[in-house]
Amino acid sequence: MVALLRGFYPYAIAILIAFVMYKVMPVGAEKIDLGILQINSFFTKVTGAIGIAIIMAVSLNIVNGYTGQFSLGHAGFMAIGAYTSAWITHYGSIHFFGNANAMEGLFTKGSALFVASLLAAGLVSALFGYLVGLPSLRLRGDYLAIVTLGFGEILRALLNQTQPVLDEFDIEEATRGEIFTGLGGALGFSGVPKYSNLFWVWSVAIITVIICYRLKQSIHGKAFLSIRENEIAAEAMGVPTTHYKVAAFAIAAFFAGVGGALFAHTLGNIVSPNEMNYQRSIDFVIMVVLGGMGSISGSVIAAVALTILPESLREFSEYRMIVYAILLIVFMIVRPDGIFGIREFWEVKWIRRLFRRTPKETHAP
Amino acid sequence: MALLEIRNLNVHYGAIHALQGINVTVEQGKIVTLLGANGAGKSTTLRAISGLLRQVKGDILYQGRSLFGRPPHDIVRDGIAQVPEGRGIFPDLSVLENLNLGAYIRSDKKGIEEDRERALTLFPRIRERLQQKAGTLSGGEQQMLATARALLARPKLLLLDEPSLGLAPQIVLTIFRIIREINETGTTILLVEQNAHMALQAAHYAYVLECGRITMHDDAKALAESDAVKKAYLGG
Ligand SMILES: Nc1ncnc2c1ncn2[C@@H]1O[C@H](COP(=O)(O)OP(=O)(O)OP(=O)(O)O)[C@@H](O)[C@H]1O
Ligand SMILES: [Mg+2]
Numbered sequence: 001m002v003a004l005l006r007g008f009y010p011y012a013i014a015i016l017i018a019f020v021m022y023k024v025m026p027v028g029a030e031k032i033d034l035g036i037l038q039i040n041s042f043f044t045k046v047t048g049a050i051g052i053a054i055i056m057a058v059s060l061n062i063v064n065g066y067t068g069q070f071s072l073g074h075a076g077f078m079a080i081g082a083y084t085s086a087w088i089t090h091y092g093s094i095h096f097f098g099n100a101n102a103m104e105g106l107f108t109k110g111s112a113l114f115v116a117s118l119l120a121a122g123l124v125s126a127l128f129g130y131l132v133g134l135p136s137l138r139l140r141g142d143y144l145a146i147v148t149l150g151f152g153e154i155l156r157a158l159l160n161q162t163q164p165v166l167d168e169f170d171i172e173e174a175t176r177g178e179i180f181t182g183l184g185g186a187l188g189f190s191g192v193p194k195y196s197n198l199f200w201v202w203s204v205a206i207i208t209v210i211i212c213y214r215l216k217q218s219i220h221g222k223a224f225l226s227i228r229e230n231e232i233a234a235e236a237m238g239v240p241t242t243h244y245k246v247a248a249f250a251i252a253a254f255f256a257g258v259g260g261a262l263f264a265h266t267l268g269n270i271v272s273p274n275e276m277n278y279q280r281s282i283d284f285v286i287m288v289v290l291g292g293m294g295s296i297s298g299s300v301i302a303a304v305a306l307t308i309l310p311e312s313l314r315e316f317s318e319y320r321m322i323v324y325a326i327l328l329i330v331f332m333i334v335r336p337d338g339i340f341g342i343r344e345f346w347e348v349k350w351i352r353r354l355f356r357r358t359p360k361e362t363h364a365p
Numbered sequence: 366m367a368l369l370e371i372r373n374l375n376v377h378y379g380a381i382h383a384l385q386g387i388n389v390t391v392e393q394g395k396i397v398t399l400l401g402a403n404g405a406g407k408s409t410t411l412r413a414i415s416g417l418l419r420q421v422k423g424d425i426l427y428q429g430r431s432l433f434g435r436p437p438h439d440i441v442r443d444g445i446a447q448v449p450e451g452r453g454i455f456p457d458l459s460v461l462e463n464l465n466l467g468a469y470i471r472s473d474k475k476g477i478e479e480d481r482e483r484a485l486t487l488f489p490r491i492r493e494r495l496q497q498k499a500g501t502l503s504g505g506e507q508q509m510l511a512t513a514r515a516l517l518a519r520p521k522l523l524l525l526d527e528p529s530l531g532l533a534p535q536i537v538l539t540i541f542r543i544i545r546e547i548n549e550t551g552t553t554i555l556l557v558e559q560n561a562h563m564a565l566q567a568a569h570y571a572y573v574l575e576c577g578r579i580t581m582h583d584d585a586k587a588l589a590e591s592d593a594v595k596k597a598y599l600g601g
Binding site for chain 2: 222223225229230235237238294341
């Protein structure tokens with residue numbers, strides 16, 4: 001597993017790209033005039049949302065795509081990450097810096113706290129992923145989907161019952177229990193310091209893609225795929241299928257938790273129980289299915305498309321689900337395996353044909 | 366000591382008593398075949414050895430140690446590879462990826478390369494199709510792939526479940542020739558078959574399974590000559 005993290009350049013390049021995006025994209029009242037197109041901070045907001053969607057879709061692909069299980073609880077893991085990190089940065093900022101406001105700038109003490117909260121969000125979410133993954137050993141298909149759906153809904157109900165968020169003055173007289181459960185209840189976790197920006201989102205997004213792609217190429221990735229293809233045969237090959245099924249949940253939940261943490265710290269986003277409900281889980285499932293179960297590049301493309309689409313249809317947002325549904329139906333008829341199936345776009349025959357001038361002979365000698 | 370010893374094995378599927386106390390011995394270096402009609406319990410026997418069944422009684426000794434209570438992946442690591450009934454290939458993965466998964470339990474890159482080379486020499490048709498999706502192979506080619514893949518685990522004991530099922534006579538001949546070649550390199554084989562004619566030619570020793578019970582067992586040659594087997598399984 002450590003081999004997945006090897007190499008310096010991919011990660012350096014990922015961070016560099018994210019840094020450039022952060023520098024270039026306008027914030028506040030800034031604008032970039034391209035003549036035909038005025039790029040304003042709305043574009044920056046959508047670009048951030050795309051980054052988070054990529055993290056969510058690519059990680060869900062490990063469960064629903066690689067291992068062929070059916071999880072409908074990905075937004076639940078996102079919520080766990082969002083709340084865990086919000087709790088850490090909010091109460092942590094009060095504890096360390098005296099107030100809960102974000103500090104300006106990319107590299108501050110606050111950013112260190114934020115990065116720590118991202119990791120914590122991932123780990124707590126992975127733990128829940130492990131627990132939710134355990135039923136996958138006995139259940140499959142629709143039954144597993146119902147369990148994961150139930151997880152998300154139970155989580156939502158519990159979050160609705162939490163106490164109000166405490167500020168630096170309330171906290172003086174609060175008990176530990178009140179601080180621990182001070183997550184805002186149905187109103188949501190208000191006043192999360194807004195540490196996130198395109199730099200953090202896209203660093204994580206690109207690194208997630210790199211790791212998930214390497215995972216797929218590794219023998220572990222093949223083991224995941226073998227479970228989806230034929231579980232009995234996978235066992236016969238000596239693949240410890242039970243380990244892998246639970247691991248898929250835990251790994252996917254880790255990234256979803258980090259994605260949720262980035263979401264929580266992004267300006268303009270609301271961290272509330274209803275914000276991360278099953279509807280959102282379904283959005284992620286649709287991305288994975290559209291892109292192709294097991295295709296990382298497919299998930300990325302679907303995440304980009306399905307984030308931009310509702311934004312461009314903003315005036316008709318009630319019809320968004322109808323558009324989705326029609327799109328899905330048409331797609332599933334035309335390409336039942338998603339855009340790319342389990343392959344990446346550069347491995348797919350019909351794409352290769354587009355880029356090849358003379359058709360290559362494929363007959364064996 | 367026999368490589369594998371099945372003692373008084375009983376398997377229940379709910380109310381169905383699929384195996385009713387069978388005893389089978391597989392000597393090191395031999396091909397042993399288990400013959401029987403549909404539903405006799407042949408696949409059940411192999412699944413019990415591989416650790417894929419829960420409700421089993423009796424005992425299965427491999428190299429003198431019981432296999433009971435051990436998970437399937439552990440049993441594979443100990444040198445027992447199974448080619449499941451209906452081949453069990455991974456259809457959406459390439460032929461090469463299928464082969465590599467056969468070596469899942471191993472990490473000696475060089476040894477894997479060598480064994481892949483050896484397996485592909487046995488099955489030249491597979492070599493020509495390494496990049497093809499396994500699901501697009503013909504039935505016979507899929508059987509060859511499944512067998513080649515099992516060899517990549519470098520098993521001491523290879524369990525084959527009806528390798529001739531649904532194949533043209535010419536391919537069946539090829540498969541059985543290769544089974545003998547695999548055996549000659551030192552791999553012990555337990556072969557489940559309905560094609561008694563071919564199986565008895567290839568095997569050293571044979572068992573006949575009927576409705577969950579062993580009704581006959583003898584040297585393969587002797588069994589091929591016996592009237593009961595001729596009548597029931599060799600069509601004459
Ligand atoms: N999972 C199961 N649940 C219930 N009954 C089963 C199950 N698997 C097998 N059986 C029954 O156990 C008996 C033996 O089945 P098995 O698959 O071992 O037969 P077989 O000898 O391999 O037959 P074939 O030659 O048709 O493959 C059959 O009567 C079958 O219906
Ligand atoms: Mg059978």
